[in-house]
Amino acid sequence: MTLSAERISSLRVDTPGVQHVTHFNHAGSSLPAKPILDVVVRHLLLEATIGGYEAAAAANDRIEAAYASIATLLNASPEEIAHVENATRGWDMAVYGIPFQRGDRVLTTTWEYASNLVALLQIQKRFGIAIDVIPNDASGQIDLQALESALQQPTAAVFITHMPTNGGLVQPAEAIGSLIRLHAPDAWYVLDACQTAGQVPLDVEAIQCDVLSATSRKYLRGPRGAGFVYVRQERIASMEPPLLDLHAAELTSPTEFVIRPDARRFENWESYVAGRLGLGAAVDYALEIGLANIWQRVQQQGALLRSRLQAIDGVRIHDTGEIRGGIVTFSREGVPSEDLKATLSAEKINTSLSNIYRTHLDPGLESIGTYIRASVHYITTDEDIDRLVDVVAGIS
Numbered sequence: 001m002t003l004s005a006e007r008i009s010s011l012r013v014d015t016p017g018v019q020h021v022t023h024f025n026h027a028g029s030s031l032p033a034k035p036i037l038d039v040v041v042r043h044l045l046l047e048a049t050i051g052g053y054e055a056a057a058a059a060n061d062r063i064e065a066a067y068a069s070i071a072t073l074l075n076a077s078p079e080e081i082a083h084v085e086n087a088t089r090g091w092d093m094a095v096y097g098i099p100f101q102r103g104d105r106v107l108t109t110t111w112e113y114a115s116n117l118v119a120l121l122q123i124q125k126r127f128g129i130a131i132d133v134i135p136n137d138a139s140g141q142i143d144l145q146a147l148e149s150a151l152q153q154p155t156a157a158v159f160i161t162h163m164p165t166n167g168g169l170v171q172p173a174e175a176i177g178s179l180i181r182l183h184a185p186d187a188w189y190v191l192d193a194c195q196t197a198g199q200v201p202l203d204v205e206a207i208q209c210d211v212l213s214a215t216s217r218k219y220l221r222g223p224r225g226a227g228f229v230y231v232r233q234e235r236i237a238s239m240e241p242p243l244l245d246l247h248a249a250e251l252t253s254p255t256e257f258v259i260r261p262d263a264r265r266f267e268n269w270e271s272y273v274a275g276r277l278g279l280g281a282a283v284d285y286a287l288e289i290g291l292a293n294i295w296q297r298v299q300q301q302g303a304l305l306r307s308r309l310q311a312i313d314g315v316r317i318h319d320t321g322e323i324r325g326g327i328v329t330f331s332r333e334g335v336p337s338e339d340l341k342a343t344l345s346a347e348k349i350n351t352s353l354s355n356i357y358r359t360h361l362d363p364g365l366e367s368i369g370t371y372i373r374a375s376v377h378y379i380t381t382d383e384d385i386d387r388l389v390d391v392v393a394g395i396s
Helices: 004-014 035-052 052-058 060-074 086-094 114-127 144-150 175-181 273-289 290-310 337-346 364-368 384-394
Strands: 081-084 105-109 132-133 157-161 188-192 211-215 227-231 249-253 256-257 315-317 327-332 353-355 369-375
Touching: 035 052, 035 188, 035 273, 052 060, 052 273, 052 290, 060 081, 060 273, 081 144, 086 114, 086 211, 086 227, 105 114, 114 132, 114 157, 132 144, 144 175, 157 175, 175 188, 227 315, 273 290, 290 315, 290 327, 290 384, 327 337, 337 353, 337 369
Parallel strands: 105 132, 105 157, 157 188, 188 211
Antiparallel strands: 081 227, 211 227, 249 256, 315 327, 327 369, 353 369
């Protein structure tokens, strides 16, 4: 079922920001819908009225409901979900809790996000792990044959960024999971879904991942400062988070403690409660629209934007992969991308800049330099695309 023009129109009415900007930065931070915004603002006002602790107590049932909503989004159980500040912190809390042994070998791709790579390099220094990078195939996504070959050797973990920060490709997460479970069934499978949660249907049972991290502010259209991490129930007991507090663990004596048995061992006691509630509302909003509907619409608008840009003389599209989503990256010959972005911004068209420093393992990006990242969503109209394309075509 596709989203009708009437449905898109009503969703845009729900979105105050579309009256002020033409937004192509959903992969950075999307425009929140009013029902989501209202949840956040109401709770902040309640904190100001009756106090933060009291407001949290009054919202407890809705906070618990947010765990269930996220679990529904992923086909998981609420006990496997933890609220975190952002996707990177969720990824860190889980990955630093994996019981690596000195000499372990892990696999990743050329598209691994820079923050994740920093953490892996620190873990390498601590435990002496070996990091092997699986090359891309001709389409630009992970080479599944190379991955299968690499999995024939002892493998402790596989780290995949589902959708890179600086390109439209969507990695074949389910096919990757099948290969891991076939050839290295005990290996940890960690999926960074920061760009795909809210854009692509996610089923952790079908993907067969052990860890999945995501943020609120991008394609889920929730508030900043909120995110979540999923950890498979069978794995939780073997993981000791790098940071513990009185929420993640319980003091059983002056000298002993017990870590809680569910995924909330990866949380902190102090948190952005309004953000948690907003995230829950954002997930419910996406579920009501339907992730399959969202994904179909995002792919459609992404393909339209690419085709319109490609028709402009001197424009080069940098997206790769067999399946492409809502991130569209491009540059125009003879026009510095910084200048192009500034021109778009002057027209109230939001985009962002990207380059190799976000995904440092892909040497091919260095020759491209800095380029424009324009990300569409289901609320992106053909008229929005016309506005961006006209500016790009008109700049000299």
